[in-house]
Amino acid sequence: MYKILIIAGEPSGDNLGSKLIKEMKIQFDEEVDQKNSQNKKLLFQGIGGPKMQNEGFVCLYKIEELSIMGFFDVFKSLxxxxxxxxxxxxxxxxxxPDLIITIDSPDFCFRLVNKIRKIDKFVPIIHYVAPSVWAWRPKRAKQMSLLYDKVLALLPFEKPYFEKYGLSCDFVGHPISKLSIPLDSERENFFKTMEIDNSNKIITILPGSRKSEIKSLLPIYLKLIENLSIQFNNISFVIPIPENISNYMRPTLNVYKTRIKILSESKMGVDKFDSLKFSLFKFSTLAINTSGSVSLELARAGTPMVSIYKCGWLFEKIIKSFVKLKSANLINIILKKKVIPEFLFEKCKVLAIESSVKDLLSNPSLQKEQKDAFDKVIKLISTDESKQSEKAAKISIQYLKEEIL
Structure with missing residues (x-):
């Protein structure tokens, strides 16, 4: 029995972790068969979510206990x-454990690994999803070189930031680049499933996956919906709600249920939710989203977007002190130019966002400009591997190879 500790602190980490576990089990079984080994299995434990549990992961703590962001949120939860x-x-x-893999959530993971290294200096430790040292807090790369054996990067330009400190870093590609896109022929069935008039346009609302983000941004989203509903009677607004924030959001959204369609993971389960969510992206005219990795999902689906971000005043000051980039949307960052409209911090005003949304709705050339940019980004974050999780699993399995052999 080979024991692997995995730490995933956010829903995105749960998604990556579940695919990694599934692929590691497949590759490990192939290795075992080739070596005619007996009674060789992998056991996964640690911190994760429902998707990882579906793959046989033993959850010691759930991701909901770590899904925090913002200075005061962290302070209160210390x-x-x-x-x-x-x-x-x-x-x-x-x-x-024979191997430790931490996924994203760098601040928590680095503190944990620092503690573990004082106990065990030799256990191999991999960090999956390189932190954005190119955007802020670059010294984290040096800190990681003292703690980790390997970093798995999702973006192609991240390797040099870690390798200059002697930390091995492999670009494994972004999982979003391999997502299957729903067919145009599925549109009618999707609208029927969602009980939306087939002649309507859909605007997807994505307020974030952390309670602190939602607390700051949900009032802005709701005001936008109210204003746009008055001006357009042929627009349906849909909000997909992950399970980890369902109890927090639903009481507020229930007041607006005549204007908003809700896609709820807690009601339909993980697999159906993920499938319908990506269909939602594909068949939306546009999305208004909180800056984050969801921008790449929208890009993969070909959905034009307007991005916004706002947080508590103290955390905002901290971010502005450390962040070197003027953009928070990954499309703009990867292409090094502003293609996606962004409204950050003090510029995150309802009327300004509303104006940008209306421009995008009425201007096909702006939509095409974004879609052309999406094609470039998806090519940049892809690898030759058929699946990103396959490459990540292959690298992870290498650290168990000696014991397998």
Missing amino acids: RKIYSIIFAISNYTKAWK
Whole structure:
């Protein structure tokens, strides 16, 4: 039995983790068959979510306990965070994993790994999803070189930032680049499933996956919906709600249920939710989204977008002090030019966002400009591998190879 500790602190990490676990089991079984080994299995434990659990992952703590963002949110949760770090590091000492993989959530993961390294200097540790050291806090790359054996990067330009400190980094590609796009012929069935008039346009609303983001941005989204509903009677607004924020959002959204369609993971389950969510992106005229990795999902679906971001005043000051980039949308960052309209911090005003949305709705050339940019970005974040998770799993399995052989 080979023991692998995985730490995933956010829904996106749960998604990556589930695919990684599935692919590692496939590749490991192939290795075992080739070597005629007996009773060789992989056991995965740690921090994760429902998708990882569906792959047989044993969850010691759930991602909901770590899905925080913002200075005050972190400050208020410090006791809880450090109690989890203490518990997991002690568990690691007793369990003695053969491999540790941390996924995203760098601030939490680095603190945990720092604690684990004091207990075990030799266990191989991989970090999956390179932190954005090219945007802010570049010293994290050097810090990681003292803690990790390998970094798996999702973006092609990230390798040099870690390799200059002697930390091995492999570009594995972004999983979004391999997502299957729904066919145009599926549109009518999707509208029927969602109970939306086939002649309507859809605007997808994506307020974020963290409670602190939603607290700052949901009032802005709701005001936008109210204003646009008055001006357009042929637009349907849809909000997909992941399970980890369902209880937080639903009471507020229920007040607006005559204007907003809700796609709920907690009601339909993970697989159906993911499938319908990507169909939603594909068949939306445009999306208004909180800046984050969802921008790449929208790009893969070919959905024009307007991005916004706002947070608490102190966290905003901290971000502005450290962040070197003027853009928060990954499309703009990767292409090094502004293609996607962005409204960040003090510019995140309802009327300004509303004006940009109306421009995008009425101007096909603006929509085409974005879609052309999406094609370029998807090519840049792709690899030759058939699946990004295959490459990540192959690299991870290498750290178990000696024991397998």
